[in-house]
Amino acid sequence: MAILNSVVAKVTRRVVERSAATRSPYLEGIAAAAAQGPLRGALSCTNLAHGFAASPGDDKAALKALRWPNIGMVSAYNDMLSAHQPLGNYPEIIRQAAREVGATAQFAGGVPAMCDGVTQGQPGMQLSLFSRDVIAMATAVALSHNMFDAALCLGVCDKIVPGLLMGALSFGHLPVIFVPAGPMPSGLPNQEKARIRQLFAQGKVSRDELLEAESRSYHSPGTCTFYGTANSNQLVLECMGLHLPGTAFVNPDTSLRYALTAESARRVVGLTALAGDYTPIGRIVDEKAVINGIVGLLASGGSTNHTMHLVAVARAAGIHVNWDDFDDLSRAVPLLSRVYPNGKADVNHFHAAGGVGFLIRELLDAGLMHEDVQTVVGPGLRHYTREPVQQAGELVWREAPIQSGDVDVLRTAADPFDGQSGLRLLTGNLGRAVIKTSAVAAEHRVVEAPARVFQSQEAMIDAFQAGELVGDMVAVLPFQGPRACGMPELHKLTPILGVLQDQGHRVALVTDGRMSGASGKVPAAIHVTPEALSGGALARVRTGDLIRVDSLEGNLQALVDDTEWQARDITSPSLAAQHVGMGRELFDNFRAVTSGAEQGAMSVLLDGALRAVAEPAVPGEHD
CATH class of the missing domain: 3.50.30.80 (IlvD/EDD C-terminal domain-like)
Structure with a gap:
């Protein structure tokens, strides 16, 4: 294990000390919930009967007996948005995989999934950020039936993954694994798309030509291929140990993607108290995991939106980070990847060049990440230096490439694009x-x-x-x-x-x-x-x-x-004109009680429990 970088160590200590008054009560709440055992065992007969009334006969018998773990699925599926359309067939894959290891799985609930790409420059865009907190609350509603021993969260894009994670952390006693859909195959190069957008802005190409370029760029099921917030979400989740290793950038509708989805179901069953390797999400997402997420974001040149989202996610686990932490880490962490808009490549090129496994190994070996963390696949972030492949029809993991497949896209910590991240x-x-x-x-x-x-x-x-x-x-x-x-x-x-x-x-x-x-x-x-x-x-x-x-x-x-x-x-x-129409009038209360961007731009309705325990961190504080 490499010696931890002094700046990473210093920022981590600062976050631990700053969070002491809120993290401890959060962990006590997890322990109290876990002590009750399988939660549906506490339900009355009427409650429980409602919970399995629609289940198939075999599942109903298992749910009655309280011997099999029951997995709740929370999904952002809809068939309009390319990133979430592939999630439509995941529930049946998950149910079948769960049965193979002696468990049941139920679709617990759906969450809204809006796309900034559709709403950019439109009135609906003003609901985008608020949708994150709505998603967090919808996740909590989905899990509120006390029927579940663990959960799988299915989502990809901008506010959706942070919202799912915030909601899951409010049930921090449950094991949770995140299951993405993956990026669409590469289409029109992002740099060419940007060039045509500039020409359109100057009136040098027609709207039809612009639409044709956009259609060739966004062309199939899957996430957009540029390195924006959606794909930053997926990389950050792996750095925090909340995916199966190498899950982030496998394309949709491939046999490897289906195998990873099934394995996610089997693995989360193994993390339940009934299976004996109890690993709740609230203990995985600790101060070190949050720092690892920030470091991964910085080293990859990820989305600025995470200067709010990671703050809000951390607060949901009783942890306080602020922009001083991002800034100090940014000066210590090198820039290891160039993916559009920071370069010409897209995330498929990044994945082919070595991907997340290569990036994490470089950061671990340079002492820039905490290796001694808990993850959904066991202790130690070193698990995430591997990538999934299929051999003879079986899903296995192998070490990520030792050398970058393209040094214009992905580099080592010894030869970065920049000595400091951007x-x-x-x-x-x-x-x-x-x-x-x-x-x-x-x-x-x-x-x-x-x-x-x-x-x-x-x-x-x-x-x-x-x-x-x-x-x-x-x-x-x-x-x-x-x-x-x-x-x-x-x-x-x-x-x-x-x-x-x-x-x-x-x-x-x-x-x-x-x-x-x-x-x-x-x-x-x-x-x-x-x-x-x-x-x-x-x-x-x-x-x-x-x-x-x-x-x-x-x-x-x-x-x-x-x-x-x-x-x-x-x-x-x-x-006033911006607060009416397109559903905006329904969000007056959100606008009135939303915190500043550095505090996560989150509703005090969600943050109230933390505020009741301790005052939030003072912006600008240092050791």
Whole structure:
């Protein structure tokens, strides 16, 4: 076992100390629930009869006897979204596999699964972030019948996996394994897709040509192939020991994918108290596992959305992390992969080059991950340096490749793309923000330019189309945060900002909204906290103010005389029109009680139990 990197050790100690007051009660709750034994044994006869009334005869007999483990399935299946369509036939595969090892499996419930790719730039996008907490609650409802000895969570995309995980952690006494669907095969290269989007933004290609390019990129069942939030989810879950090893990036509708799904069912049966190797999820997801997830995210150049999602997931397990932890780890962790938008390759190329197993082995051998953790396949993260294959029809694991299959996609810790990973914390008189720099060229990592303030991305797009955006510029979009309008991604700005940068202008974006898991070549200071609607300084910016976005020194500053700066009013525009229609009026309570981005942008309805035990971590605290 390699000697643990001193920064990783320091941040882990800090998180353990910060979390002591909330982690201990969480673990006590797990122990109390586990002490009750198989939970359906505590149900009354009427309760239990309702629970198995629709089951086949053999399953009904097993459920009556309380001798077989019963597995609950919680799924994000729907047949509109390519990433989740393959999950439709998983329940029968799981039921059959469970029976083979003396268990039953029931479909416990479904959770909503919306796609940011469909809702980008549309009113529905304002429900996207809130859907994570809805999914967490729906997961809890699905498991609330006390019929289950373990659970399988079936999901893939952006808010869905974090929501499933938060919900599962509220049943932390249950063993849980996550079961993905895998990415679609490679289609139109992502770089070519981005080029055509920029041409469309300039009016140089037609809508039909744009749609054809998008259709060739998103073309079959499976997850989108770029390395956004969905695929970051899958890599992070493996780094936390919550998948079977090597499960993340196996394509849908293949024999290997079906074999992994069946084996996930068999394995979770073995983790139940009735099977003798009791391993609850609440003990797997500890401080070391959370740090491993962050390190894997950073080393792979993953999605900025996880600066919120991993915070929220950790809090669901009684653990407090903040952006200082991300920033300190980012300076110690090298960038080992380049996958679009951080390079030309997609996740299928990453998987072929050595994939998650190669990445984790490199990080373990460099002392950048905790090896001494519990996982769903047993003690030790070294299990995850292997990859699954089929030999003579049997599922087996072998060591991941020793050498990268493509050094333009995946590298060793001794020869990284960059000695530091591409995520930074920015601080200054505008607040605290995160910026992803792994795809930003060195000459664009510091931008100092006049502000252009826009109240919406549509207003900025209109200005671009009118030819008004000339010269160097920092686009400032306040009132895009969780409490203002649900923190929609501002992904429609990516093509026009890219065009302006390609024309030789120095440009950057500053917003309390999100840019997306596909943050790319234009520097974007996002998730600014406090958000403008909560009194954040972003509301003080006026068009013409000189703004400095410095990802090298970690500075986010309005270069305005301090007396004038403090004297400016913080006036909120009317947001009423953004709170009605497309279901948005149903989320008034969420907007009113959502925490800041650094606190996970989560509803205090979910976070209330932790808040009752201890105050949340103070942003900016250090040893």
